[in-house]
Amino acid sequence: MNKLLDAFKQTTFQVNGHGPRKIQVLKEAFENLDGQLESEMYGKGKLIEDFQEKMAFVLGKEAAVFFPSGTMAQQIAMRIWCDEKGLKKVAYHPLCHLEVHEEDGLRELHQIESVLLADKTRVIEFEDVAGMKEDAACVLLELPQREIGGQLPDYQTLEAISAYCKEKGIMLHLDGARLFEILPYYEKTAAEICSLFDSVYISFYKGIGGIAGAVLAGDSDFIEKSKIWKRRHGGDLISLYPYYLSADYYFEKRIGKMKQYYEHAKELAGFYNQCYGVTTKPEVPVSNMFHVHFDAPKEEMEQVLTEICVESGIGLSGHIREVTETNSYFEVSVGDLYEILPREKLMDAFKLLDEKMRTKFL
Template identity: 60%
Template structure:
């Protein structure tokens, strides 16, 4: 039996939002808890006599690199322990080849806001920021950038603004322009497989627009860690040298490789399902009082939820919702517009299909009623 909004609101929350979320019966986002079981599942059927890789060599790593190069339609691929390492190296190689220490990307690119300026401090590369931070890079932005740029990086989808995507025709136009201008173009495809249902393209078709591409195995795929950097054979050969320089040539990477392969094969075929479920959930959420999603209609399995009330008002309500309905939708909030609004990110994965839809709808009805009460008293 659910508590009513009135009875739930009379209780003072004793848990943080993250704790309340974790204790719910049904959690909507993600694949599973990130615990040791993720590794145990991946290794359950592995032959214990299988030889490990050593310093980037061996059947385990070479077979997987070949598999991913084929999937991405590139000549060659290299497995990296982190995407941060892979992308800094990719941009360094393109800068060296163009004899220019300038790259262009979105103001909210991962390299700009999450890596402690590693690109600048380690490689002395200057970033040119294109477009306003709340919109996508367009062909017009690219045409107006400094012509001394070595490489343009595009992130698909653009995570920090809700996972938005440009029209495919815009991507094609940007790619064609860069190639005519002699500018290398790199894909931050950490979530590449998640966008394929929307574009109705294969990974190779999307990657054909780019000179190099990075993909992640712990984000949408849900592995432990690890990344692939793919491109021409001479490019990946050079990336291996830089990988060694960065300390990325661990004696063995097989726990990451085997788990990446396992979860890739488990989940890559489910991306269309996750995408459709995200569209459905966003539609329901947009009917709630003081809530809107970005994008309004998701273009992948991720979107942002924006609450039109301050974090200090929304957080206790969400804690109440977890306790009253047993459904966990949101585990953290970020202040927006000087604290007047707040938001969060939601990514649909393997968990969602196991949550009864009537439980989701009842939880959202509870939330809508509670928000109506709050906004009526504003």
């Protein structure tokens, strides 16, 4: 039994995200659609092709294809680049999704080995790429780097890495699961950032808040090859319309709110950093996401956060993870819920957090 999660679900207001993943999310997306629209079949049809063309334009690429999952899309991207280069090695951050969350899929399914760049505590810098000790067919950059709080390299670093990879004949892939969330920080369009990369993956269920699904984009030859691999992976379901139609709906609903989410994240991080024994990583967020760290064990922080849920009616988080025996953290992703929070109640919740941290740990 998870007392914190149960208490969190009972709160009147929650701080993070767009709201719970209920069936209503799909019902809302389909509410005003013509029920006589004809779905695609096995990846072919006007609805999905129009959406793919739209996303290719947004990302500034020749073509794009919708995938049921980002895991599938990115493994396929790596396979294509490795096959083209005749080299079964790709380079990325030690905490890259492919390395820590996919049960060695890249290695087991495609016999591709990883070259790890930088260390776990920081983003990849130009020197890490230029100083690679092994050859790699492709370098993958995750923007932002989720597992270290959503940190980002500066834009000049991206430009330098891109130029270096072009010069050396190394393909450059963007794990842009949260691409749209970083546009306000860089003050660039999605197409401008994607122009630095040979291939790009984006997600539709993170900041966009759709049901599931992803898009892979690149030049036409790359995308045609990815469609073949998509079929091999079983990604061509007979119909994918619940996913891409809801993705399109929530893309249109939220793409214009990314700057708002970013500004709210910076404000929220400031509230956390004013509390005793609490810090955020990064201190000032560079997107709508960041990590909140506590100088306290996981079990004790679960109790503190549960008490705040019950006493204030505000849910700061339903989960917390252990860093060490004396430190813990949770992840924040700011979305639509933050703007409807009553400010007075939010301040009461942070006052409670500060008081409880001082009482228990000072």
